[in-house]
Amino acid sequence: MSIRTLTPSDDRKRPTSAPLRERDVVGLIASFNAGRDAERVTQKYRLLADNPFAFLRGTCHLFYQDFPGLGQSPLAWICGDLHLENFGSYKGDNRLTYFDMNDFDEAVLAPASWELVRFLVSVLVAADALTVPPAQAIALCHSFLDAYVGNLVEGKARWVERATADGMVRDLLRDLRLRERPAFLDRRTDIRKGKRKLRLDGIKALPVNEAEREKVTQFMASYAETRQTPAFFRVLDVARRIAGTGSLGQERYAVLVRGRGGLDGNFLLDLKLASSSALSPYLPVVQPPWQTEAERIVAVQKRMQAISPAFLSAVSIGDQSYVLKELLPQQDRLSLERWGGKLRRLESVMRTMGSIVAWSHLRSGGRQGSAIADEWIAYGHNGKQWRPALIDYAQTCHQQVLADWKQYANAYRAALQTR
Numbered sequence: 001m002s003i004r005t006l007t008p009s010d011d012r013k014r015p016t017s018a019p020l021r022e023r024d025v026v027g028l029i030a031s032f033n034a035g036r037d038a039e040r041v042t043q044k045y046r047l048l049a050d051n052p053f054a055f056l057r058g059t060c061h062l063f064y065q066d067f068p069g070l071g072q073s074p075l076a077w078i079c080g081d082l083h084l085e086n087f088g089s090y091k092g093d094n095r096l097t098y099f100d101m102n103d104f105d106e107a108v109l110a111p112a113s114w115e116l117v118r119f120l121v122s123v124l125v126a127a128d129a130l131t132v133p134p135a136q137a138i139a140l141c142h143s144f145l146d147a148y149v150g151n152l153v154e155g156k157a158r159w160v161e162r163a164t165a166d167g168m169v170r171d172l173l174r175d176l177r178l179r180e181r182p183a184f185l186d187r188r189t190d191i192r193k194g195k196r197k198l199r200l201d202g203i204k205a206l207p208v209n210e211a212e213r214e215k216v217t218q219f220m221a222s223y224a225e226t227r228q229t230p231a232f233f234r235v236l237d238v239a240r241r242i243a244g245t246g247s248l249g250q251e252r253y254a255v256l257v258r259g260r261g262g263l264d265g266n267f268l269l270d271l272k273l274a275s276s277s278a279l280s281p282y283l284p285v286v287q288p289p290w291q292t293e294a295e296r297i298v299a300v301q302k303r304m305q306a307i308s309p310a311f312l313s314a315v316s317i318g319d320q321s322y323v324l325k326e327l328l329p330q331q332d333r334l335s336l337e338r339w340g341g342k343l344r345r346l347e348s349v350m351r352t353m354g355s356i357v358a359w360s361h362l363r364s365g366g367r368q369g370s371a372i373a374d375e376w377i378a379y380g381h382n383g384k385q386w387r388p389a390l391i392d393y394a395q396t397c398h399q400q401v402l403a404d405w406k407q408y409a410n411a412y413r414a415a416l417q418t419r
């Protein structure tokens with residue numbers, strides 16, 4: 001399907017809310033995941049049936065169908081799949097730990113309202129699982145928007161690190177100080193005859209066939225030749241990596257490399273096939289002519305994050321592109337279920353995440369069609385005009401997600417019973 005082009009006036013004429021849509025959810029999900037690794041996509045199908053939040057995470061391609069304009073919002077570089085679990089900690093290429101957005105597979109240039117609504121819907125869906133009453137869930141949405149608007153008005157892009165974090169994010173970053181590489185390697189590998197091998201536990205990793213092993217090993221050898229310390233990237237083992245929800249089933253590898261040498265000096269890398277964004281069929285603006293999908297993902301990630309993760313790069317193997325980065329013990333997400341009934345803990349998280357989104361829009365502003373800082377500041381000042389429509393549509397979309405999940409979960413359980 002070709003990319004549609006809309007003018008700002010077209011965007012304003014589209015409705016701000018819509019009745020629930022009846023659609024073949026099972027068929028759409030099966031079509032989207034066709035051709036993926038059977039073992040991992042089976043895991044994905046099970047996860048989608050578990051609960052509405054997992055379903056939301058794994059069905060970004062459903063979310064943006066018939067998405068309304070919601071008024072004229074600035075064009076932003078967006079991660080495309082913003083939700084509560086698309087924030088987390090990681091170690092930057094400066095070896096310091098940060099809390100930021102951490103998944104850019106769907107990243108595109110689009111109206112900012114697309115990013116904001118998806119996040120608000122994730123709050124409403126997660127609130128059901130966290131037993132947060134509806135009124136308080138809406139209040140959390142407003143906490144997010146308060147921080148987003150306030151930071152846009154300030155017009156300065158900042159970042160979250162251990163010294164500036166608070167609440168549950170501060171607790172997470174403090175806990176990460178205790179995580180060391182040897183312990184992380186011990187959780188992901190086994191030592192056999194004095195050498196580390198990836199642990200094929202069916203939870204984090206699955207075995208590769210010889211063709212896959214050879215492909216990755218040959219690529220890493222070529223990649224190493226472009227680095228100052230080629231011995232660092234000598235491959236010790238390769239496995240199919242299990243991670244995420246939406247991307248489950250796509251080609252993805254965990255690569256154990258020599259690193260600095262010795263059992264505790266080994267490093268883990270993530271090598272992930274880059275596919276086209278799930279938002280592509282619905283985008284209202286023409287996108288830059290990226291050479292590869294991996295180039296798109298890496299370029300937008302570097303624009304939106306304050307500091308990039310270690311080894312983040314776009315690479316190619318044959319005619320396919322991949323995103324390469326380091327796997328680290330510092331990578332983690334918040335355990336929101338630990339909010340302990342204290343609403344202020346969740347409010348603090350919402351404020352942090354709202355700030356991060358505002359900073360990412362400011363930081364990436366003025367790049368290849370995205371709004372400049374002055375436009376973002378003006379958008380923040382006009383928040384009272386556009387916020388009600390976002391909250392209204394988020395509530396409608398919340399009900400759509402629940403209806404889609406119920407249809408899918410019922411079909412999944414019925415299929416299990418007929419086996």
